[in-house]
Amino acid sequence: MPTSATITAENSVPIIFVRGVNKTYASDFQALKKINLEIKRGEIFALLGPNGAGKTTLISIICCIVKATSGTIIADGHDTVRDYRAARAIIGLVPQELHTDSFESVWATIKFSRGLFGKAPNAAYLEKVLRDLSLWDKRNEKIMTLSGGMKRRVLIAKALAHEPTIFFLDEPSAGVDVELRHDMWRMVRELRALGTTIILTTHYIEEAEDMADRMSDWFKP
Ligand SMILES: Nc1ncnc2c1ncn2[C@@H]1O[C@H](COP(=O)(O)OP(=O)(O)OP(=O)(O)O)[C@@H](O)[C@H]1O
Ligand SMILES: [Mg+2]
Numbered sequence: 001m002p003t004s005a006t007i008t009a010e011n012s013v014p015i016i017f018v019r020g021v022n023k024t025y026a027s028d029f030q031a032l033k034k035i036n037l038e039i040k041r042g043e044i045f046a047l048l049g050p051n052g053a054g055k056t057t058l059i060s061i062i063c064c065i066v067k068a069t070s071g072t073i074i075a076d077g078h079d080t081v082r083d084y085r086a087a088r089a090i091i092g093l094v095p096q097e098l099h100t101d102s103f104e105s106v107w108a109t110i111k112f113s114r115g116l117f118g119k120a121p122n123a124a125y126l127e128k129v130l131r132d133l134s135l136w137d138k139r140n141e142k143i144m145t146l147s148g149g150m151k152r153r154v155l156i157a158k159a160l161a162h163e164p165t166i167f168f169l170d171e172p173s174a175g176v177d178v179e180l181r182h183d184m185w186r187m188v189r190e191l192r193a194l195g196t197t198i199i200l201t202t203h204y205i206e207e208a209e210d211m212a213d214r215m216s217d218w219f220k221p
Helices: 055-062 084-089 106-116 123-132 148-160 178-193 205-211
Strands: 016-024 030-039 044-048 070-075 091-094 166-170 197-202
Touching: 016 055, 030 055, 044 055, 044 205, 055 070, 055 166, 055 197, 084 091, 091 148, 106 123, 106 148, 123 148, 123 178, 148 166, 148 178, 166 178, 178 197, 197 205
Parallel strands: 044 197, 091 166, 166 197
Antiparallel strands: 016 030, 016 070
16 A cells, blocks of 8 residues: 555544554565554544555454564554454454355354354344344355355354454445345444444445545545
8 A cells, every 4th residue: 555544533542553564475565565544433434445455454464364564553452463362352354255155054153253252142132133134034044055145244244243343344345236235334334323443445435435434545546
């Protein structure tokens, strides 16, 4: 990414604080250069940028999936390297790519995902998540038998299963029909109303303008 989005948080400590993050992949390719970013608590933030700009790389680093070459990231007070487990537990990520060739049922998958983050079982909450995503009728189906759009809904349900306070949607509109897009945006607004911070990536500036409180300045038309 050529420039960085530096935002002044006037009234609160940012929920995500990114300072001087660099990422050079093993291939010697530098995907991120000195990224600085602050996300305010409770906002919807859009990361804009063309293919290859480094959006997924940055999200993967914040979500502790990829290691930064250098730099610091604090997620709600937790250093994402030193305090990895605590940081990861408050983050939900809907990835860009679908990895859902699972023989497991929808219900087993989201129940397991919740447990993975040390959350006590809460069938009522998981039922609400599935109902909100029109997946309740599919709860006993194996994920591999679902359509692409349904699999994407499962990924959203899985990311919400442990009630994250920071929610990432990487390219949520890719391969999604109008109905799911509306459902998704309704959910995002509901989550924000409950105090969740949402970060999404998109190629569409109209979508970012429509949905986000703020967006990155990586996008240069
Ligand atoms: N595992 C990897 N190894 C080497 N290079 C990588 C790896 N992952 C990503 N890259 C490179 O880093 C750059 C940024 O990729 P990234 O996926 O972060 O971009 P993006 O902004 O998410 O793009 P898109 O809009 O297509 O999703 C690209 O040039 C990509 O080829
Ligand atoms: Mg990407």
